[in-house]
Amino acid sequence: MINSMLKMAGVALVLSTAGTANAQQYPVDTVTLITHSSPGGGSDVFLRELSGYLAPILGVNVVVENVRGGSGAAAMADMAQAPADGSRFYATTPTFIYTSLLSNPEYTYEDLEPLVNFFIDPEVIYTATDSPYQTLDDVIDAARAGRGVWGAANPASLERQALEQLKAVTGVEAGIVSHEGGGDLMINVLNGTLDIGVGEVQELQGQLEAGEIRLLATFSDARLDLFPDLPTVQELGYDVVVRKFRGLAGPQGIPDDVVAAWEAAVQQVLASPEYRAVYEPNNLRAAFIPHDEYVEFIDNFATETATFLRETGVIE
Amino acid sequence: MQSILSRDFVGGIAAIIIGTFYLSLAYDLRTSALDDIFGPGGMPRVYGWAMVLLGVTLCIVTVVSRWGKDTPGEWKGQGRRIAWAAGLLGIGIGYLLIVKSLGYLISMVLLIAATMIFQGERFSMRVLATALFGGALLWALFVFVLGVSMPPGLLTYLGL
Amino acid sequence: MDTILISAGYLLDYQxxxxxxxxxxxxxxxxxxxGISPSITMALLLPFTYTMEPTAAIVLLAATYxxxxYGGSVPAILIRTPGTNAAAATVLDGYEMNKQGKAGLALGISLYSGVLGSLFGLTMLVLLSKPLAAVALSFTPPxxxxxxxxxxxxxxxLSGDSLIKGMIAAVLGLMVATIGTDPVTGGTRFTMGSSDLLGGIAPVMVMVGLFAMSELLAQASDRGPSERVKSxxxxxxxxxxxxxxxxxPQSIGGVIGTFEGVMPGAGGTIASFMSYNEARRWSKYPDEFGKGSPEGVAAPETANNAVAETALVPLLSFGIPGSNSTAILLGGFLIHGIVPGPMLFQRSGEIVYGLYAGLFTAAIGLLFIGMALLPLCIWIVNRPRAYxxxxxxxxxxxxxxxxxNSLFDLSIMLAAGVVGFLMRMLKFPFLPTVLGLVLGYLVESSFRRSLVISGDDYAIFLNDRISLALLCVSALFILGSIGKRIWDRIRHNEQKTFSEGTDG
Structure with missing residues (x-):
């Protein structure tokens, strides 16, 4: 019942300091960042950490608010109706595209305007340390010889899509088991029910440090700084690349000065040594994408996802 | 006819209707390539058929065990009961309709007063005072202590 | 033993x-x-914990849980509305005791059972964390x-005099549980295009509707002079x-609660229903159950408090939250930069020991704070009926x-109230509905997941040893109950009713 929802307004008020690096005056005093994740969930922790470093650079108060419900449907409705004055943004992950496509909510990603991107979370393939699989090839060979059992955290998610694509390009027989979140998945990898699981590195931290799991490959487009020996799925010869983005989106028609302020501030915050000291050990990969490119990026991402869901028959 | 329409029989008919309606939706569910062998419609079909069969069984059992027996008074007074219950439900629906525009605090006061009067309390200062105090107490508890954003309604204009 | 000694030292830490x-x-x-679940209660505190010292922050959240x-049992006994999902089983006998003017005793039993359950669960958590974690790990989808x-x-x-009606009620709950997002494909089902239904219908709305709302409707429909026994x-x-x-019953509740708490996703509601059932099975006075048996309050209340303690096992051992409440607690850890999991005991041992000490204090504090708050609650329910x-x-x-923050949820609750009122009128029990609703998702998702794992081979349910054992036990229970019903029918024994039918 992890996905049963609660809505509450978390308040993390970070007071701004006057006279900041930004010469330009931001049009509003308080910026509210909303997330559909619950307090303490992935996006929530990310925003609360970020808000502390971002506030002085933008020269405003940054407040985090949880708008839960309908896997982002409530947050999208909130954002689509918010004023486009730079006072309110939604922290987006691929979830908001999936929800838009799968559940036909009243407001979708098309009613929003992507602002900028902060991070790309690397998705990795992992297995239990005591499993017989040493490499991804072992897993694929085993699936080719018999039948593989692979796990994704959620039913219709980027992880599920990545595995379905891997299954398609290799042409092997594999059951792809979806779960009720990453924890549920981890248990079934640890107890040997599944051959492999897919997850974000920071979720796996605890098990990884304890030596309970072994990483086999990453779905990212290049090797990870913290795991230079970990091959990408692509270089192993399976053409699947997954980009789990983490950025902001606002209502349609964000003013140009707001966009410019954010583009400058985000580059500055990602480069700041204090913030780097926080996010780098958590395996977040800074991937600033400016506004114009980001709009296109999200558009492509949505088109690709829609194609996948249509081809597999999940949606019409 | 009166003897057949016992409560169990009506319950059985209701189960058959619910089961049939649910089944019609269940057979309409989309199939997709991500489906497992059971699919999204698998369990619903099992539940729907179980509901229909249980309903039929209940009807049969009732008719067989009650054959020839008359049960006078089974439904006596039920119409009035339903009407009274519907009244209270109406107060609840009324609350839903006004809470957005009037706001939580005022709607709560009205709800409490209306419910008390509906339950047979005569309108008095005591009822009024209880409604005002109760509304204020709940408002303080949910809005201030728990930080729930209840609809402010008219209070927005007072700057509250 | 070392753990206990080190933890005891933290009892002196005033923070x-x-x-x-x-x-x-x-x-x-x-x-x-x-309506305010344990997880919401905890989430409301979360922002305050950011600036606190990590151990105190974790203790604050865990003690809230x-x-x-425990708090969920108070309205269950006093106003027939479970305050939390896990208190649903307490309604059965707790409210009956209240009607007999024994609200004070029911609350006293639930309080001290809750304290015993907490202490028992805590002991298991401290002493048997490793083996319990192994149990959690051995539970596969089948x-x-x-x-x-x-x-x-x-x-x-829970079916009362008619098993058929109980089963109809249960299937109704299972049907409601299918509304929302499909657990395997992620597609939507039975939402009729409403985005409010995407996340499904939370059991708490249906529970409050079936119990509290239908009770209000039933009382409104009964215009006669009220004959209430005051407590x-x-x-x-x-x-x-x-x-x-x-x-x-307390031992039964403690043991069942300990095991259910350890399983991620199983949770307190199943534990309290199962311990109620077992307490009745092993009781010397099974006929009192449903008519105000003190044992019927003690068993589920011990169980759900034991769950609150052992639910920490998967969180501390694997970093995996098994419920909404432990997910909030995980957030509390992460915000302070602490990653629960296999390395927690070595890296941040002081937090674990501090947490144990805090949980012990919480269990003892529960007794005194509960005693202080309860007379007020009883005073409230003794007010005139209209008030x-x-x-x-x-x-x-x-x-x-x-x-x-949704008016749609209020309409769901009101609708559940109407359904509950009609079920009372037709003499259908509604606890099976609650049970079906709570278990529907678990049953369906793990059934289908198992088949994906096995490649559509149904033998997986018999090959998995735990699954086989549990299925055999279930079969025995079901056959046993049916057998007993037939035996009673033959001997023309009056079946005692659990149905919530109105009079008249």
Whole structure:
């Protein structure tokens, strides 16, 4: 019942300091960042950490608010109706595209305007340390010889899509088991029910440090700084690349000065040594994408996802 | 006819209707390539058929065990009961309709007063005072202590 | 032993003691408000913990969880509305005791059972963390499916005089559980295009509707003069002989709660229903169950508080939250830069020991704070009926709204109230509906997951040893109940009814 929802307004008020690096005056005093994740969930922790470093650079108060419900449907409705004055943004992950496509909510990603991107979370393939699989090839060979059992955290998610694509390009027989979140998945990898699981590195931290799991490959487009020996799925010869983005989106028609302020501030915050000291050990990969490119990026991402869901028959 | 329409029989008919309606939706569910062998419609079909069969069984059992027996008074007074219950439900629906525009605090006061009067309390200062105090107490508890954003309604204009 | 000694040292830390006591008080209040679940109660505190010292922050959240699991029983006994999901089983006998003027005793039993459950669960958590973690790990999807079936087998007990009607009620709950997002494909089902239904219908809305709303409707429909027995506004503890009698249901509750708490996703509701069922099975006075048996209060209340303790096992050992509440607790850890999991004991041992000490303080504090708060609650329910009902109506409309700030949820609750009223009128029991609703997702998702794992081979349910064992036990339970019904029918014994039918 992890996905049963609660809505509450978390308040993390970070007071701004006057006279900041930004010469330009931001049009509003308080910026509210909303997330559909619950307090303490992935996006929530990310925003609360970020808000502390971002506030002085933008020269405003940054407040985090949880708008839960309908896997982002409530947050999208909130954002689509918010004023486009730079006072309110939604922290987006691929979830908001999936929800838009799968559940036909009243407001979708098309009613929003992507602002900028902060991070790309690397998705990795992992297995239990005591499993017989040493490499991804072992897993694929085993699936080719018999039948593989692979796990994704959620039913219709980027992880599920990545595995379905891997299954398609290799042409092997594999059951792809979806779960009720990453924890549920981890248990079934640890107890040997599944051959492999897919997850974000920071979720796996605890098990990884304890030596309970072994990483086999990453779905990212290049090797990870913290795991230079970990091959990408692509270089192993399976053409699947997954980009789990983490950025902001606002209502349609964000003013140009707001966009410019954010583009400058985000580059500055990602480069700041204090913030780097926080996010780098958590395996977040800074991937600033400016506004114009980001709009296109999200558009492509949505088109690709829609194609996948249509081809597999999940949606019409 | 009166003897057949016992409560169990009506319950059985209701189960058959619910089961049939649910089944019609269940057979309409989309199939997709991500489906497992059971699919999204698998369990619903099992539940729907179980509901229909249980309903039929209940009807049969009732008719067989009650054959020839008359049960006078089974439904006596039920119409009035339903009407009274519907009244209270109406107060609840009324609350839903006004809470957005009037706001939580005022709607709560009205709800409490209306419910008390509906339950047979005569309108008095005591009822009024209880409604005002109760509304204020709940408002303080949910809005201030728990930080729930209840609809402010008219209070927005007072700057509250 | 070392663990206990080191933890005991933290009992002198005033910050931890204070955090535990504040948490328990807050938890009781949140748990006692229908609609405010333990996880919401904890989430409301989360922002305050950011600036706290890590151990005190974790203790505050964990103590809130303990308090809330107890607090849920207060409205269950007093106004027939479970404050938390896990208190649903307590309604059965708790409210009956209240009607007999024994609200003080029922509250006393639930309080001290809750304290015993907490202490028992804590002991298991401290001493048997490793083996319990192994149990959690050994539960594969087929085993979860079997666990769900075992839970559903309780329907036979909850069905009252007609098994058919009980099963219809249960299937209704299972149907409601299918509304929302499909657990395997992620597609939508039965939402009729409404985005409010995407996340499904939370059991709490249906529970509050079936119990509290339908009770209000039933009372509104009954215009006769009310004959209510008033309870003395003070809490009472059982006599020595009764306390001895309660030891058995409490032990049953403690053991079942310990195991259910360890399984991620299983949770307190199943634990309390199952322990109610087992307490009745092993009781010397099974016929009193459903008619105000003190054992029927003691068993589920011990169980759900034991769950609140052992639910920490998967969180601390694997970093995996098994419920909404432990997910919030995980957030509390992460915000302070602590990653729960296999390395936690080595890296941040002091937090674990501090947490144990805090949980102990919380369990003891529960007793005293509970005793202080309860007379007020009993006073409230002794008010004239019109006043009390208006207050309950206002309270549930506020509580349900605060789950998602949604008026739609209020209409779901009102609709469930109407269904409950009609079920009373047609003499259908509605606890099976609650059970079906709570277990529906677990049963369906683990059944289908198992088949994906096995490649559509149904033998997986028999090849998995835990699954096989649980399925055999369920089969025995079901056959046993049916056999007993037939035997009673032959001997023309009157079946005692659990149905919530109105009179007349």
């Amino acid at each position: 931890i003691v204070l955090a535990a006591l504040i948490g328990v008080t807050w938890g009781i209040i949140g748990g006692a408000l229908p 303990v308090g809330a699991e 085993a979860y499916f079997a666990l769900g079936i075992l839970g559903l087998s309780v329907i036979a007990t 003395r506004p003070r809490i009472e503890f059982p006599s020595l002989s009764l306390a001895k009698r309660l030891l058995r 009390l009902n208006a207050f309950i109506f206002a309270l549930i409309l506020s509580g349900i709204y605060s789950i998602h």
